[in-house]
Amino acid sequence: xxxxxxxxxxGAGEPALRPPGTPVAGLLAATCLLGGLxxxxxxxxxxxxxxxxxxxxxxLFYEGDEARCCLLVAAGVVEVLRYDVxxxxxxxxxxxxxSLVAEAAMFMPHGLYPMTARAPEEAQVWxxxxxxxRGACERHPALxxxxxEVLSQRLYQRVNEVDWLTxxxxxxxxxxxxxxxxxxxxxGAIELPTSQRxxxxxxGIRAETLSRMLSEWQDKGWIRGGRRCWQLQDAAPLxxxxxxxxxxx
Numbered sequence: 001x002x003x004x005x006x007x008x009x010x011g012a013g014e015p016a017l018r019p020p021g022t023p024v025a026g027l028l029a030a031t032c033l034l035g036g037l038x039x040x041x042x043x044x045x046x047x048x049x050x051x052x053x054x055x056x057x058x059x060l061f062y063e064g065d066e067a068r069c070c071l072l073v074a075a076g077v078v079e080v081l082r083y084d085v086x087x088x089x090x091x092x093x094x095x096x097x098x099s100l101v102a103e104a105a106m107f108m109p110h111g112l113y114p115m116t117a118r119a120p121e122e123a124q125v126w127x128x129x130x131x132x133x134r135g136a137c138e139r140h141p142a143l144x145x146x147x148x149e150v151l152s153q154r155l156y157q158r159v160n161e162v163d164w165l166t167x168x169x170x171x172x173x174x175x176x177x178x179x180x181x182x183x184x185x186x187x188g189a190i191e192l193p194t195s196q197r198x199x200x201x202x203x204g205i206r207a208e209t210l211s212r213m214l215s216e217w218q219d220k221g222w223i224r225g226g227r228r229c230w231q232l233q234d235a236a237p238l239x240x241x242x243x244x245x246x247x248x249x
Contacts (some may be wrong), residue, residue: 001013001203003168004205012172022073024046024049024051024072024126025039025042025043025045025046027072027074027098027126028042028045028046029042029070030071030098031099031100031148032098033100033103033146033147034092034100034143034146037140037143037146038142039089039141040140040189041136041140041143044136044139044140045128045132045133045136045143046155047132048128048129048131048132049072049126049127049128049129049132049159050069050126050127051074051124051125051126051127052124052125052127053122053123053124054076054119054122054123054124055119055122056119056120056121056122057118057119057120058118059089059116059117059118059119060078060117060118060119060125061102061113061116061117061177062113062116063082063083063112063113063114063115063116064113065112065113066111066112066113066114067102067105067106067108067111067112067130068129068130069102069106069127069129069130070100070101070102070103070105070106070127070128070130070133071095071100071101071102071117071125071127072098072099072100072101072125072128073095073096073097073098073099073100073101073123073125074097074124074126075097075122075123075124076097076119076121076122076123077094077095077096077119077120077121077123078093078094078095078099078101078117078118078119079091079092079117079118079119079120079194080092080093080095080101080102080115080116080117080123081094081115081116081118082115082116082120082132088201089198090198090201090202091194091198091201091202092115094120094193096193096233101117101125102115102117102149103133103147104154106118106130106133106134107147107151108132111130119147126193144237159171160247164176164244164245165203165204167244168244168245170203170204170205170209170213171211171213171241172241172242172244172245173203173204173205174203174205174210174213174214175237175238175239175242176241176242176243176245177203177237178190178223178230178232178238178242179235179238179242180242181193182232182235188231188232188235189229189230189232190225190229190230190231190232191228191229192227192228192229192230194228195228196210196211196214196227196228214230217238220234220237221233221234222234222235222237222238223238
């Protein structure tokens with residue numbers, strides 16, 4: 001791990017200072033979670049942050065480590081994952097630039113990270129200390145309410161996901177995932193954010209079943225591609241399969 005500032009790069013292990021004019025407050029303002037909050041709130045939250053640069057494959061923190069800070073991704077990608085009892089890793093989510101990582105861990109009473117974070121490619125992150133985040137929430141009720149709103153929404157989404165996973169079949173789950181990715185990425189082209197093996201684990205599907213469904217749907221002309229790059233050719237049957245996952249709120 002290399003500590004840097006915006007003026008010059010520092011060697012690994014050297015102290016990192018937040019120089020005047022750092023862009024971290026601007027990055028905070030641009031996040032979906034914090035956008036629209038008053039500038040003094042964001043400036044308070046930006047106090048004491050440290051910028052670090054990570055090489056591809058580097059682990060930023062491990063599950064069970066003391067949760068000392070959350071991360072604001074400035075460049076690259078950070079993915080969070082867990083390992084099952086057999087030692088197989090399950091990639092839970094990938095965070096791109098402008099995303100906050102592990103902010104919920106800053107409020108957990110046990111004070112530990114519930115997952116591992118890794119940089120699959122070169123990444124640069126701002127580290128926001130736990131004390132800084134909690135202190136800013138205590139001083140600014142608007143910030144605390146924003147976190148409460150966002151974390152409540154995420155909890156609601158997870159409840160819906162669990163309900164969907166337990167009441168749907170494999171084709172429905174895969175179709176819903178592909179449709180959601182196409183909408184999120186804005187085109188009919190889909191770049192899977194993870195390998196097919198990890199995707200199968202995420203959807204609760206055997207890897208062989210996922211591969212077979214992709215092959216069958218390609219034969220039917222619904223999709224086209226391979227590995228992690230796909231194109232929706234006929235979205236209608238996929239949307240029909242995914243329909244039960246759609247909620248009004």
